[in-house]
Amino acid sequence: MQLQVEVRNKTFSSFEDSGQVKALEDVKFTVDSGEFLCLFGPSGCGKTTLLNIIAGLDTHFDGAVSLKNSGKVERELRIGYVFQNPRLLPWRTVEENLKIVLSADQIQSGIIDELLVSAELVSFRNTYPSQLSIGMQRRVSLMRAFSIQPDLLVMDEPFVSLDQRMENNLHQVLLDYWQSSAPSVLFVTHHIREALKLATRLLVFSSRPGKIILDIPVELPYPERKNPEVFSDYVSQLIEENPGILQNS
Amino acid sequence: MASRKSSFGISLISFICLLAIWNFVALWVNSRLFPLPLTVLHVLLESIEEGELQYHISYTLMRVFISFVLAMTLGIGIGIVLGISKPLDRFFDSWLTLFLNIPALVTIILCYVWLGLIESAAILAVSINKIPNVVVTIREGARALEKDYLEMAQSFRLSHATVLRHIVLPQLAPFLVASTRSGLALIWKIVLVVELLGRSNGVGFQLHLFFQLFDIASILAYTLAFVFVIQVLEYGILQPLERRVSRWRR
Numbered sequence: 449m450q451l452q453v454e455v456r457n458k459t460f461s462s463f464e465d466s467g468q469v470k471a472l473e474d475v476k477f478t479v480d481s482g483e484f485l486c487l488f489g490p491s492g493c494g495k496t497t498l499l500n501i502i503a504g505l506d507t508h509f510d511g512a513v514s515l516k517n518s519g520k521v522e523r524e525l526r527i528g529y530v531f532q533n534p535r536l537l538p539w540r541t542v543e544e545n546l547k548i549v550l551s552a553d554q555i556q557s558g559i560i561d562e563l564l565v566s567a568e569l570v571s572f573r574n575t576y577p578s579q580l581s582i583g584m585q586r587r588v589s590l591m592r593a594f595s596i597q598p599d600l601l602v603m604d605e606p607f608v609s610l611d612q613r614m615e616n617n618l619h620q621v622l623l624d625y626w627q628s629s630a631p632s633v634l635f636v637t638h639h640i641r642e643a644l645k646l647a648t649r650l651l652v653f654s655s656r657p658g659k660i661i662l663d664i665p666v667e668l669p670y671p672e673r674k675n676p677e678v679f680s681d682y683v684s685q686l687i688e689e690n691p692g693i694l695q696n697s
Numbered sequence: 698m699a700s701r702k703s704s705f706g707i708s709l710i711s712f713i714c715l716l717a718i719w720n721f722v723a724l725w726v727n728s729r730l731f732p733l734p735l736t737v738l739h740v741l742l743e744s745i746e747e748g749e750l751q752y753h754i755s756y757t758l759m760r761v762f763i764s765f766v767l768a769m770t771l772g773i774g775i776g777i778v779l780g781i782s783k784p785l786d787r788f789f790d791s792w793l794t795l796f797l798n799i800p801a802l803v804t805i806i807l808c809y810v811w812l813g814l815i816e817s818a819a820i821l822a823v824s825i826n827k828i829p830n831v832v833v834t835i836r837e838g839a840r841a842l843e844k845d846y847l848e849m850a851q852s853f854r855l856s857h858a859t860v861l862r863h864i865v866l867p868q869l870a871p872f873l874v875a876s877t878r879s880g881l882a883l884i885w886k887i888v889l890v891v892e893l894l895g896r897s898n899g900v901g902f903q904l905h906l907f908f909q910l911f912d913i914a915s916i917l918a919y920t921l922a923f924v925f926v927i928q929v930l931e932y933g934i935l936q937p938l939e940r941r942v943s944r945w946r947r
Contacts, residue, residue, distance in 0.1 A: 500848075505851055505852055529849070529852040531845070531848075533845065535845050535846060535848075537864065537867070538945055539867040539868075539870075539942075540867075540945070544863075548855065548859060548863050549855065576945045578945070578946075596853065602852075
């Protein structure tokens with residue numbers, strides 16, 4: 449699949465000065481199959497807006513988004529969205545929350561059991577979300593996005609306000625899934641270390657109106673990112689080479 | 698569990714107190730127009746034995762049921778639409794206010810005059826009285842629908858049926874229960890008036906007859922029997938339903 453994004457202009461009407469606030473300007477990039485793209489930038493630079501545009505939730509903008517098949521797959525491409533808040537239906541159990549987004553065929557295939565096992569959530573399948581910790585709710589929300597076997601995973605700061613251990617755990621769950629199923633990923637974060645730990649490519653945004661100021665490949669092999677010293681050196685080196693990264697944040 | 702038992706005990710004691718007061722006042726007044734509880738019970742049992750009470754109550758319940766289903770279905774549909782669409786809501790708001798304020802009696806008279814003294818006119822009159830109340834309650838619920846979940850549904854491309862069943866209705870559940878409960882209370886009262894004015898059976902028709910005969914014991918007997926039936930619906934159907942839809946809350 450290939451995702452082509454071009455947002456020439458996106459404005460919001462503002463309540464404060466009854467004028468228009470420019471959220472995004474001349475944002476243009478392409479995502480290829482299997483790429484893991486981190487969108488990095490200061491808060492309020494329009495990253496969530498951009499994700500909503502890509503996911504089709506926001507259609508009021510000047511530009512075009514196209515998500516195309518690259519040859520062999522002849523079906524509608526699927527987008528799995530992991531929101532900043534898990535957005536699980538509180539009146540449905542963990543299992544029902546997964547079932548709701550799946551077709552009858554997909555439920556038949558046993559994917560739910562598979563995911564619950566891999567996320568260590570089997571004993572919570574009949575639990576309501578409010579009885580789960582926030583970390584577990586995040587995990588269910590992650591599984592919900594995985595369950596539809598997305599061609600594109602869209603993730604909006606999905607791991608904020610988790611403790612370090614839980615965050616590492618979910619990073620691993622995500623990377624394992626990405627390496628085995630190879631969806632393209634768009635991952636919004638405002639932590640540079642998180643971005644560099646996960647991504648194959650980094651897009652750095654300016655503050656409002658959001659513009660792409662840097663587009664850098666992240667080439668450190670994944671096994672080496674687990675080595676704290678090597679990883680820290682890599683982060684410092686990359687920031688040194690691209691001072692624009694920290695310019696706005 | 699203990700608190701439920703003790704609250705049942707309190708209800709029982711308060712009920713006995715009420716009976717005692719009634720009995721005392723009836724003895725004191727000592728008139729055919731203010732019968733003793735025992736006299737009423739006697740009339741009630743007699744009427745059950747003859748099958749008359751069951752006959753009329755079942756007609757009334759049938760009318761309650763049909764007009765209830767009709768009013769709820771239409772009211773929920775209109776309520777959701779008005780709650781979601783601001784332009785439609787603005788347009789129809791004045792209609793709603795008008796219908797909310799038409800006295801039940803006027804609707805009943807107009808339905809009978811325009812459609813004739815027939816069953817469907819009776820049921821329509823009751824439904825028309827109830828629909829605006831359902832609409833107002835459900836509209837309130839639909840306005841408060843969480844946008845986050847609708848966005849989730851949109852991004853996962855869920856079907857309309859799935860959205861209605863798993864996202865909209867669960868959020869409307871408290872409003873549905875509220876309008877069901879108030880609906881039942883309102884509808885059975887209006888059904889009695891409809892029967893009194895233009896039907897030849899049902900509890901309302903009987904009450905009218907007893908009124909002309911000044912048969913107070915029978916009036917009270919029918920009233921108690923009917924209140925009992927409504928309470929059975931409340932505890933047997935409504936409350937279990939309410940517990941079911943709210944079981945996900947901690």
